[in-house]
Amino acid sequence: MTTTEPLLRLDDVTLTFPDGDSRITALDRVSLGLARGEIAAVTGPSGSGKSTLLAVASTLIRPDSGHVWFRGDRVVDLARLGRREATRVRRENIGMVFQQSNLLSSLTAIEQLEVTAHLGQRLVVPPATRRAVRDKARELLEAVGLADHAGKTAGQLSGGQRQRVNLARALMNDPRLLVVDEPTSALDQERGAAIMDLILSVVRERDTATLLVTHDRSHLHRTDIVYRVVDGRIEIDETATAAA
Numbered sequence: 458m459t460t461t462e463p464l465l466r467l468d469d470v471t472l473t474f475p476d477g478d479s480r481i482t483a484l485d486r487v488s489l490g491l492a493r494g495e496i497a498a499v500t501g502p503s504g505s506g507k508s509t510l511l512a513v514a515s516t517l518i519r520p521d522s523g524h525v526w527f528r529g530d531r532v533v534d535l536a537r538l539g540r541r542e543a544t545r546v547r548r549e550n551i552g553m554v555f556q557q558s559n560l561l562s563s564l565t566a567i568e569q570l571e572v573t574a575h576l577g578q579r580l581v582v583p584p585a586t587r588r589a590v591r592d593k594a595r596e597l598l599e600a601v602g603l604a605d606h607a608g609k610t611a612g613q614l615s616g617g618q619r620q621r622v623n624l625a626r627a628l629m630n631d632p633r634l635l636v637v638d639e640p641t642s643a644l645d646q647e648r649g650a651a652i653m654d655l656i657l658s659v660v661r662e663r664d665t666a667t668l669l670v671t672h673d674r675s676h677l678h679r680t681d682i683v684y685r686v687v688d689g690r691i692e693i694d695e696t697a698t699a700a701a
C-alpha cells in the first residue's frame with residue numbers, strides 16, 4: 458500500500474461457513490476501500506453477508522482467502538494476523554456497535570467506558586491516567602446526550618440510552634474505524650431515528666471512518682457511499698450513492 462491508500466482495503470475476500478455436507482459462501486470475492494473519515498453504508502437482504510463483512514473488517518473472523526489491509530500505526534493484513542495480534546489491532550483501532558447494546562449489567566454508564574479504556578493496560582493504572590480516562594468518558598457521555606446518566610447501570614437505562622452508551626464506549630479509544638451493525642433494530646422508529654442521527658453526526662464530527670450496516674434508507678443521504686450486498690457479492694448502489 459502507498460500513503461494514498463485507504464484506511465481499510467478488502468481485496469478479493471472470500472469467506473465460507475460449513476453448511477451440512479457443503480459450505481455456504483457468505484462473502485464472495487468482495488473488494489472495497491474505505492478512506493479515512495469516510496462513512497459507508499452497507500445494505501442488502503437478510504442473510505446476504507453484511508454482518509460477516511463487518512466481522513472480517515474488524516478482525517473477528519479471518520476470511521478463507523483475499524486480503525484485508527488496514528492502515529493503523531503500520532499496514533497489516535487483518536486476514537493474516539494471529540489471534541493475539543488481531544486483538545491488539547482491534548483494541549487500538551476499531552470500535553464496534555452491534556444490534557444489542559451488550560453492556561455489562563452491573564456497571565454504570567461511565568464505568569462501561571472506563572473498562573474499555575483500561576483493557577489491555579497494566580493492572581495498576583496510575584491515578585493521572587485514571588483521571589484522564591474518566592474525563593474522556595464524561596466528555597463522550599455528554600456528546601451522546603447522557604451527561605446526567607453517567608451513574609446509572611445498564612438496567613436503569615432505556616434501550617435507546619443503552620445504545621448511546623454503546624456508541625460512546627465504541628469511541629472511547631478514538632478508533633480509526635467504527636463498524637456499526639443495525640444499531641436501531643432493537644428500538645422503536647423514533648428512538649431508532651434518533652440513534653442513527655446521533656451516530657452519523659458524531660462520526661462526521663470526529664472524522665471517524667465508519668462501516669454502517671442498516672436497513673434504514675432514510676439516512677443513506679448522509680453517508681458518502683452506499684454498498685449493496687447480495688448473496689455475498691458487493692456492489693455500489695449507484696442511485697443511493699448519487700443521492701448521498
Ligand SMILES: Nc1ncnc2c1ncn2[C@@H]1O[C@H](COP(=O)(O)OP(=O)(O)OP(=O)(O)O)[C@@H](O)[C@H]1O
Pocket residue numbers: 474475481482483501502503504505506507508509510
Ligand atoms: N457462524 C456462522 N456459521 C454458519 N453460517 C453462518 C454463520 N454466520 C453467518 N452465516 C451464514 O452466512 C450468510 C451471511 O450471514 P450474515 O449474518 O453475514 O448476513 P446479514 O446480511 O448480516 O443478515 P441479516 O440482515 O439478517 O443480519 C448467511 O447465509 C448465514 O446463514
